[in-house]
Amino acid sequence: MSTNEQKRLSQEITPKAVFEGRRDLIKNAAAGAFGLALVPWFSREALASNSQKLIATPNPNFVLKEESTSYQYVTGYNNFYEFGTDKSDPAANAHSLQTRPWTVTIEGLVKKPMTLDIDALLKLAPMEERIYRMRCVEGWSMVIPWDGYSLSKLLNQVQPTGSAKYVEFITLADRKQMPGLKSQIIEWPYREGLRLDEAMNPLTLLTFGLYGETLPNQNGAPVRIVVPWKYGFKSAKSIVKIRLTEEMPKTSWSQFDAREYGFYSNVNPLVDHPRWSQATERRIGDSKGSFAPKIKTQMFNGYGDQVASMYAGMDLKKFY
Amino acid sequence: MKLLIFLLALLPLDRLIWLGFTDGLGANPIEFITRSTGTWALVFLCLTLAMTPLRLMTNSSTWIRYRRMLGLFSFFYALIHFGIWLWLDQDFDLIEMLKDVVKRPFITMGFISLVLLTPLALTSTHWAQRKLGRRWALLHRLIYVIACTAIFHYWWHKAGKNDFDTVTIYAVVLLLLLCCRIPYIRKLLGKRSTI
Numbered sequence: 001m002s003t004n005e006q007k008r009l010s011q012e013i014t015p016k017a018v019f020e021g022r023r024d025l026i027k028n029a030a031a032g033a034f035g036l037a038l039v040p041w042f043s044r045e046a047l048a049s050n051s052q053k054l055i056a057t058p059n060p061n062f063v064l065k066e067e068s069t070s071y072q073y074v075t076g077y078n079n080f081y082e083f084g085t086d087k088s089d090p091a092a093n094a095h096s097l098q099t100r101p102w103t104v105t106i107e108g109l110v111k112k113p114m115t116l117d118i119d120a121l122l123k124l125a126p127m128e129e130r131i132y133r134m135r136c137v138e139g140w141s142m143v144i145p146w147d148g149y150s151l152s153k154l155l156n157q158v159q160p161t162g163s164a165k166y167v168e169f170i171t172l173a174d175r176k177q178m179p180g181l182k183s184q185i186i187e188w189p190y191r192e193g194l195r196l197d198e199a200m201n202p203l204t205l206l207t208f209g210l211y212g213e214t215l216p217n218q219n220g221a222p223v224r225i226v227v228p229w230k231y232g233f234k235s236a237k238s239i240v241k242i243r244l245t246e247e248m249p250k251t252s253w254s255q256f257d258a259r260e261y262g263f264y265s266n267v268n269p270l271v272d273h274p275r276w277s278q279a280t281e282r283r284i285g286d287s288k289g290s291f292a293p294k295i296k297t298q299m300f301n302g303y304g305d306q307v308a309s310m311y312a313g314m315d316l317k318k319f320y
Numbered sequence: 321m322k323l324l325i326f327l328l329a330l331l332p333l334d335r336l337i338w339l340g341f342t343d344g345l346g347a348n349p350i351e352f353i354t355r356s357t358g359t360w361a362l363v364f365l366c367l368t369l370a371m372t373p374l375r376l377m378t379n380s381s382t383w384i385r386y387r388r389m390l391g392l393f394s395f396f397y398a399l400i401h402f403g404i405w406l407w408l409d410q411d412f413d414l415i416e417m418l419k420d421v422v423k424r425p426f427i428t429m430g431f432i433s434l435v436l437l438t439p440l441a442l443t444s445t446h447w448a449q450r451k452l453g454r455r456w457a458l459l460h461r462l463i464y465v466i467a468c469t470a471i472f473h474y475w476w477h478k479a480g481k482n483d484f485d486t487v488t489i490y491a492v493v494l495l496l497l498l499c500c501r502i503p504y505i506r507k508l509l510g511k512r513s514t515i
Binding site: 257 | 345346347349351408409411420424426476477480481482483485
């Protein structure tokens with residue numbers, strides 16, 4: 001890709017300021033027309049919480065032709081059940097999350113188990129910006145400029161032993177900070193997992209920010225995983241522990257219903273969720289308008305070149 | 321009074337239109353519209369079913385005068401709910417639509433609810449009432465079946481993410497409203513008001 005083209009593409013990402021400006025405009029218009037009292041009801045705000053700048057170098061291998069989803073939608077439309085089940089709940093409730101001090105413990109089948117402070121993690125490897133597609137199992141998708149580095153960089157530090165086959169991610173579960181824990185929707189803490197080769201794939205990103213800022217709390221601050229060829233729920237948020245195991249870890253959603261949420265959960269238009277088809281998806285903030293038809297879902301979310309070989313010979317209908 | 325209720329019943333639709341024009345439908349407008357109209361169809365179904373218990377408890381038949389309009393609004397919102405799905409999820413492909421109806425129980429339930437609501441809406445006129453006589457009352461008891469299929473539709477949909485908080489509220493309300501139809505309880509409700 002030429003430098004010029006890259007430049008053009010990065011310009012296509014609508015700056016955060018533009019969206020905030022538009023938001024204000026609408027708010028003011030609403031206030032004028034209906035009186036201030038009605039404004040909160042008519043235009044509920046995305047409350048992104050205390051983000052700071054994060055210096056990241058764009059990785060030219062992960063630039064997309066598709067337009068990135070606006071900051072407002074990326075941070076205002078979230079599944080993070082620890083803060084409520086509504087898509088707008090995390091943005092409204094996640095301010096209670098304390099992201100500092102924060103440590104991540106890496107343990108299990110590793111030669112050098114360690115507990116790293118978030119500042120140490122931020123400095124462990126050069127921070128890259130990568131624009132990934134994100135496909136939710138519910139049938140919607142976004143395009144998000146993430147900031148982070150390959151998880152393999154961290155895993156190489158702890159040196160997995162020969163018997164390690166899986167990586168388990170355990171996320172924070174603190175009733176004081178997370179109001180959603182009151183409802184027993186799934187078993188807390190939220191747990192997710194990958195096969196070791198999946199975790200070591202360069203695409204798997206240990207993520208600290210988006211849009212050049214530290215992760216807003218509702219997006220999984222201060223550190224999360226992003227696995228772009230799998231459904232969104234495989235990407236664990238607000239991680240406190242990473243454990244390497246020999247056995248396939250029990251993950252939260254597949255424990256809830258293994259028929260609906262498999263361990264692999266690779267994006268696959270040919271394997272339906274029992275309740276809905278996965279053949280198409282609705283792109284959030286589609287530039288063609290709200291009533292634009294859904295777009296076709298790509299096998300492995302379009303990352304087949306980089307990941308398909310890991311599943312050679314596997315029946316992806318059985319191991320969904 | 322009837323006009324006031326009519327205008328109030330249109331508010332959910334007005335709100336959607338207003339939000340549509342002011343960029344207020346959020347990140348996923350289609351989901352927002354679908355869920356909102358589905359919810360309002362259910363709310364109006366509950367209101368429709370609440371009229372008889374209210375009549376019994378207050379010993380006043382004024383309530384029954386609003387029942388038809390409330391029922392028709394339930395159908396109206398259900399129709400938008402269905403229409404959006406047919407248009408944006410199924411692209412008006414009737415074969416694909418029917419396949420989905422057969423394959424997925426929660427869609428089956430929603431579809432049955434709409435199909436059953438249709439004859440009730442069509443026979444809601446005084447003319448049909450006279451024409452059908454006794455059979456009219458019998459036909460319109462279908463509303464009890466619809467209450468069940470509608471709640472199953474919602475329940476099954478929410479089961480996908482194990483998120484039953486709101487659907488439980490509606491299920492309890494509908495269950496109470498249906499209980500009011502049990503002859504023994506019906507009698508009790510009627511008696512209390514005459515004391």
